[in-house]
Amino acid sequence: MGRLENRKVAIIGVSEGLGYAVAYFALREGASVCINARSESKLRKIKDTLSKYGKIEYVVGDVSSLITAKEVINKCASSLNGIDDLVITVGGYIEDTIEDLKGLEEMIKNHIKIPLYVINSSLKYLNEGSSIVLVSSISGVDKASPNQLSYAIGKTGLAKAVEILASELIRKGIRINGIAPTFIDGNFEPERNWKVYRKLGDPKAPPEDFARVIVWLLTDESEWVNGVVIPVDGGARLRK
Ligand SMILES: NC(=O)c1ccc[n+]([C@@H]2O[C@H](COP(=O)([O-])OP(=O)(O)OC[C@H]3O[C@@H](n4cnc5c(N)ncnc54)[C@H](OP(=O)(O)O)[C@@H]3O)[C@@H](O)[C@H]2O)c1
Helix, strand or coil: CCCCCCCEEEEECCCCCHHHHHHHHHHHCCCEEEEEECCHHHHHHHHHHHHHHCCEEEEECCCCCHHHHHHHHHHHHHHHCCCCEEEECCCCCCCECCCCCCCHHHHHHHHHHHHHHHHHHHCCCCCCCCEEEEECCHHHHCCCCCCEHHHHHHHHHHHHHHHHHHHHHHHHCCEEEEEEECEECCCCCCCCCHHHHCCCCCCEECHHHHHHHHHHHHCHHHCCCCCCEEEECCCHHHHC
């Protein structure tokens, strides 16, 4: 019996790396899964590959406004007949400095506004026992870098949102946590032995190492973990 048997999990902003891996591990734990991104060809390919592991649906759509986020979440809920748990892996990375502010609009949109739009849209489906997982970054919770102004501010804001939202949602029995990865290395492939690609403390690791922590945060095993952002870096931050 899987740890997510009968759970309906929406994964918003799915790449061929982390989001794909989260979908795979959630299916292997018995969940039904709805994946979202803007690229239909990618979602179709992921669905075709993962269908043998369980029920997987996809919804194509851009979640960058409250209106379109609601459309995507409502379609996911119809496809699964509800949503119990929510994972938001929308990404994007732009380097900038105070001199150029190249990433300011997009990084605040992707890392702050979108997660809030998606959570707002999902609340009517979530219930007591639901779990939400967001993805910050080690750049948002550890040392500052000189060329990551907007990205790091976005990821720091996202980490703070985890705490504030946890305090807000606690009365509904809904948990929210985050992970703070280092560098997620390459695309996901089902059933491979990913452990050969890294050693403890490496600054990069394959998507599996991050996805498994996200899926654990959805399970009952983590039910007493709430309102935290867990660095998932194999200890790399300690070696600087
Ligand atoms: N990669 C890393 O090394 C790293 C390190 C630390 C933290 N993170 C974080 O980990 C998460 C996953 O990383 P990743 O590299 O897999 O992310 P990513 O590829 O940058 O983003 C995930 C997916 O989100 C989708 N997306 C972007 N904007 C969207 C929108 N408006 N509506 C719907 N979908 C949208 C994109 O697919 P479409 O283009 O098809 O829409 C994209 O493939 C992100 O939050 C990222 O910031 C990543």
